[in-house]
Amino acid sequence: MNTKIKSISNGIVKEIININNISVLELDKEEIINLFKSYGILLFRGFMANAEIFKEFSNSLSTDFINYAGGAFSRRVINGDETLLSVNDFKSEIKLHGEMYYQQNIPLMLWFFCANPPLKDGETTVCDGRHFFNELSSSTKKLFKKNNLKFTVRMSEEDWNKKYQTNDLSKLEEMCQKNNTHLQINADQSILLEYICPAIIPSRCGKYQVFINSLLPTKQLSPKILKFEDDSEIPDEVMSEINEIAEKITTEISWQKGDILMIDNTRILHGRRAFADDQRDIYIRLCSPVFPF
Template sequence: MATLTQTAFQALEPGKAALPLLTFEQFSLPPSNQRVLGAPHAEGTTIPLALRPSNPDGAELELDTVIETIKSLQAQGGILTKKLSQHGALLFRGLPVHNADDFSKFAHAFGYKPRYIIGVVVNRPEMAPNVAPANESSKDLTISMHNESDEVPHAPEYVFFYGHRVAKSGGETPMASSLELFRRVQQEIPDFIAQLAEKGILSRVTYKVDKQSAGGSTLKQAFGKAFQDGDDAATKRAKIEAQIRRYGRGAHTTWEWLDGGVVLTHRLPAIRTQPGTNLPTLFTGLAASTRIARARVSSRQDTSQQLFGDGTPIPDEYLDRLKEIADEIRVLHKWQRGDVLVYDNVIAQHGREPWQGEQADRVIMASLFDGEQVPGAYNDEDWAQVVQALDG
């Protein structure tokens, strides 16, 4: 059977002896790319856990071999999923992944359920099964640390990124532990955590018929997957509202129609708990709400706003210190072509750094999946409960 060690991975085939599939070895990255996590993680735990295939005989590595090894490991109680729950992120380097189709096959080998995206705020045109561009916004834009889809109720549990084309300068992907972030913020600004726990947040997201920014989504891309040629305005509106109701949160998700669009307001928990451990995790993108971040987007229309759950503004001093802590505990992944990063989105945040050169110099693809469980509620309030999207 395959095991996650620095020795050979092995899997049993029916009617045959145990055959070696693939050997992975753990390796170290520069300190700017990898760090030892603080509490509540176990001593010596790194982010990311870096893995690469060991191929001593020099034979060409086949993607099918990689896929069968991943499937074998996952069949043994979800070995890789457990590693994700410990480290928050895995880096696979040196794989025979060369395009969107290869990436799709690799990501699907983990056995997770592809996520049906509702209310996407960035344009995600499909490039291969469950594969889309990670983000097509301007290369000059910094994307602050966040958990994927923190601004809407239905967030993926697992996020895969593939470096198809990498910038020569810049374009790193930051990563940090949401568990460690919660612990640090609770220690340093406990009143902030107390208010988040008591009130949650109000997330207001605006969707317009026309795209609002480079890489952003339109109303049709966000909620119009069921549109058909010939639908009139009333039919389209009904189909959009049916998609919104799939969030499954009743009165805690409301909407208001505007000229040329709709504004959704979600009351959401910014603190959730990790399935299996019940450790609190700061599940948020509030670092994008600091004064500096707001100034960066002043030249374009911002599509989202986050307040305390009672509608009051979150003090700037809280947001500024939150971002400082997130930056203190993050590492920057310097991409090599073909790298695949896998995030446990419940306990790990990511972002994006600007890069030099042309927009097309950096192409990162993403694949999003649901897990078996959603992150748990930190308290018993009805608004703090999150669920998977309802079947359409």
């Protein structure tokens, strides 16, 4: 046996630990796929991976890698590869969310790689969206099933050029159309974007309901841009309930150098604790699985 498999904390994260000094590239792909389908999140630890090994390993299980055009944060491109990005835009907490759930086309799978861990804090937080849905009160489930979320964003020409990585209005219009996002272009080339989506979605197998969205970090960082579809506010007591549930069911991952994390972005929410030092260097890749799930 070359690896040991154990659960972190409450069992959501399956940790695959190298106990026989093998490369992560030697792992049985079918076993990985089966574990991923069952748990939605896998942590590979002790394999002494570097950025190139991380890319090769993620390439072997993934397809349709995307860049971060349209993304909410600034992300540094690593080694000239637009599908390999640093997540350290700032150091404050980011609450639990699904990646890029403020647009229609989301990456179905996420990969994280620890190039360098923080000196302290900066844990990645995760939870299962199925579990989150089950923890919601009946009234909150009913509220979110009845009301979609609406993101309304105003951006200057300079800002949307940077966010969408283009200064071509026709390309912007094409991206918004593909993402089912309403686009209004103003005379000064500033824009207004509106995107409407549910907070609760069916699981890919259709058997479960999943609470996964970008609600918590948006309300945390840019509260004015998010309301219900009818322009009513999300009640404070509902936000308090959601934040309490998030803290209750969160699992924290304390990074070690060379760690690789594999996440189902249709089921698992992720976030980050705040940190203070400049050592933390975590990379992300956005993609789809090469296998059906």
